Amino acid sequence: MRKIGKQEIEDMAIGAALLGTGGGGDPYIGKLMALQAIEEYGEVILLDSEEVPDDALVVPSSMMGAPTVMLEKAPSGEEAIRAFNQLEEYLGEKIYGTFPIEAGGVNSMLPFALAARLGIPVIDADGMGRAFPELQMVTFYLDGISATPAIIADEKGNTALLSTIDNVWTERIARSATIQMGGSVMCAMYSMKAKDLKKSGITNILKLEEEIGKSIRLAKINNVNPIEKILETVNGFELFKGKVIDIDRKTESGFAKGVATFEGLEQNKGENLKLRFQNEHLIAQTNEKVLCMTPDLIAVLDSETGLPITTEGIRYGSRCVVIGIPCHPKWRTEKGIATVGPNYFGYDMAYTPVEELVKKGVTQ
Amino acid sequence: MRKIGKQEIEDMAIGAALLGTGGGGDPYIGKLMALQAIEEYGEVILLDSEEVPDDALVVPSSMMGAPTVMLEKAPSGEEAIRAFNQLEEYLGEKIYGTFPIEAGGVNSMLPFALAARLGIPVIDADGMGRAFPELQMVTFYLDGISATPAIIADEKGNTALLSTIDNVWTERIARSATIQMGGSVMCAMYSMKAKDLKKSGITNILKLEEEIGKSIRLAKINNVNPIEKILETVNGFELFKGKVIDIDRKTESGFAKGVATFEGLEQNKGENLKLRFQNEHLIAQTNEKVLCMTPDLIAVLDSETGLPITTEGIRYGSRCVVIGIPCHPKWRTEKGIATVGPNYFGYDMAYTPVEELVKKGVTQ
Numbered sequence: 001m002r003k004i005g006k007q008e009i010e011d012m013a014i015g016a017a018l019l020g021t022g023g024g025g026d027p028y029i030g031k032l033m034a035l036q037a038i039e040e041y042g043e044v045i046l047l048d049s050e051e052v053p054d055d056a057l058v059v060p061s062s063m064m065g066a067p068t069v070m071l072e073k074a075p076s077g078e079e080a081i082r083a084f085n086q087l088e089e090y091l092g093e094k095i096y097g098t099f100p101i102e103a104g105g106v107n108s109m110l111p112f113a114l115a116a117r118l119g120i121p122v123i124d125a126d127g128m129g130r131a132f133p134e135l136q137m138v139t140f141y142l143d144g145i146s147a148t149p150a151i152i153a154d155e156k157g158n159t160a161l162l163s164t165i166d167n168v169w170t171e172r173i174a175r176s177a178t179i180q181m182g183g184s185v186m187c188a189m190y191s192m193k194a195k196d197l198k199k200s201g202i203t204n205i206l207k208l209e210e211e212i213g214k215s216i217r218l219a220k221i222n223n224v225n226p227i228e229k230i231l232e233t234v235n236g237f238e239l240f241k242g243k244v245i246d247i248d249r250k251t252e253s254g255f256a257k258g259v260a261t262f263e264g265l266e267q268n269k270g271e272n273l274k275l276r277f278q279n280e281h282l283i284a285q286t287n288e289k290v291l292c293m294t295p296d297l298i299a300v301l302d303s304e305t306g307l308p309i310t311t312e313g314i315r316y317g318s319r320c321v322v323i324g325i326p327c328h329p330k331w332r333t334e335k336g337i338a339t340v341g342p343n344y345f346g347y348d349m350a351y352t353p354v355e356e357l358v359k360k361g362v363t364q
Numbered sequence: 365m366r367k368i369g370k371q372e373i374e375d376m377a378i379g380a381a382l383l384g385t386g387g388g389g390d391p392y393i394g395k396l397m398a399l400q401a402i403e404e405y406g407e408v409i410l411l412d413s414e415e416v417p418d419d420a421l422v423v424p425s426s427m428m429g430a431p432t433v434m435l436e437k438a439p440s441g442e443e444a445i446r447a448f449n450q451l452e453e454y455l456g457e458k459i460y461g462t463f464p465i466e467a468g469g470v471n472s473m474l475p476f477a478l479a480a481r482l483g484i485p486v487i488d489a490d491g492m493g494r495a496f497p498e499l500q501m502v503t504f505y506l507d508g509i510s511a512t513p514a515i516i517a518d519e520k521g522n523t524a525l526l527s528t529i530d531n532v533w534t535e536r537i538a539r540s541a542t543i544q545m546g547g548s549v550m551c552a553m554y555s556m557k558a559k560d561l562k563k564s565g566i567t568n569i570l571k572l573e574e575e576i577g578k579s580i581r582l583a584k585i586n587n588v589n590p591i592e593k594i595l596e597t598v599n600g601f602e603l604f605k606g607k608v609i610d611i612d613r614k615t616e617s618g619f620a621k622g623v624a625t626f627e628g629l630e631q632n633k634g635e636n637l638k639l640r641f642q643n644e645h646l647i648a649q650t651n652e653k654v655l656c657m658t659p660d661l662i663a664v665l666d667s668e669t670g671l672p673i674t675t676e677g678i679r680y681g682s683r684c685v686v687i688g689i690p691c692h693p694k695w696r697t698e699k700g701i702a703t704v705g706p707n708y709f710g711y712d713m714a715y716t717p718v719e720e721l722v723k724k725g726v727t728q
Contacts (some may be wrong), residue, residue, distance in 0.1 A: 086527075158529055160541070161527075162523070162525075165520055165521040169520070172539050173524060285462070
């Protein structure tokens, strides 16, 4: 148990954006949302998952929609309160604490903003250990935990409470409602007992996010190479150093989809890298070979500062280092690969772990 | 109070299909649904609205979606039970009785099928006195009665409970969810106290439907012209006699939209009629003038039998009489015209009552 202050929030937001693999929102917006709520409503307590009683009701904070929309339509916080209150009423039970559904500059910060308002603790766990675009793409789904009763709420005052036969149906129906509701909504879904979160969640993820953010911050102060520090912290691999020469991005079916092209620099001179994304980065490949594929993490970092760049932040001419990070072992199971592997997103390739790809590459 | 038997169901289904103005479903399917439920679960009591206690909770039976989809995916009845049960649980109150949301071959029969299963009475009132394509298009909306809490349920087992800031938002969100759920769903929405139904609903509509159906049936037995009998019963006007020479129909955004073209016969020889529809008939016009426009009712009848033809039943070569019927005065108010008049559906014309159009016509 510890109180979360300004520095922790700033470090976590940056680290979370890196693990958000291009999605999960802008850390600057996320940081502001959390800090503003803490300033207005008071400090937030962060608990290790082991500190929470097994039978406590816990609910992740999450939003649904295209991050490109979220930039224009920031959540007020009221819609999350409404969703949580309605869920408590429906379940007839108080919510003990909240936690992030996924890693991301905004999505890891949402629980702090909500927890400050509700006066409940944040728990150090999430459902992905990274970010993914669809709501069934959580470790809870792999363990058979239902997304429903699922509530989505928009900033206008509309809410929908869904009960569905499985989490893929929750995704379908909630996604179409989200588009009608203006492109992004706040969610109260995947309510569970703390014992299930301890077993099924990715624990200590906020600590890792803070550590990543801190290593980037300290590298700047100590004038050392931030990329090296990051790679040490996350056990990652440098995949490509390059300059953005093309970015093709559109909001389609409620997702930000597209492809960014990087022209190689230094050791990658003469090569091009294509980075394909759907809210999050999915595939990094050169003309020759695939370097990293979902569910392993692909992050784009500013080559000077080491700061993570989200898909909506990729700009023509930016000099970047693209890194790969092995995903949590839960995603490398058969059901994990079926849920978030390359085939699910329409890429005809067998999942190969990034550490193997880095050694030998895969010819396309 | 009276028990409803086979003959009443058959007559009502036909009359309801006529008032359904091309939408509201096929009376043959509606009749079968109601009769099957009555046979299996027992007879249904029909109450005049005045027989229901003022503070009784009453909920219309309705479905949402394109009737073209409903032909392939008939509701099982289970989804309506689920929707009603969930609404009772949410409101913490038993539902006293049900009634049709609108007139239509299926939609007027749904309450009988559900009432038989639930063992509750049907009340002789609806929310349109005809059929309309969107869920805010009810007299209840004109009187400020909320559609929410609104539950939609599909045959697979998915449900959504909506709370929205107004009934137009209910329509938007429910419509998109309906498309995801397979194109048609059962609804439990517009719950109200009986005193509000008495004031705001179109009462005695089932009696009128039965009377229309009966006049068509007796005309056949007595070998008299059914069209004349119908026009007497509904105070309607014969607009056009013709043969279908073209039908352009597509399912778009969850609606059956299109236009049917009729070539004039007998007194209309040399003229063509275009009939524009969105689930229901909206505008009937010749090259010269508009003959009838929404919210007045436009029905297409088989010129031999007088039986109503739904938009999905219009076939090339069919010989038809198109009739116009003045709508309920509630629809001719300012808010009524704004909600369901020609402008709402994208037609740039001022609403003119059918009785005036028949006298003088409107030059386009």
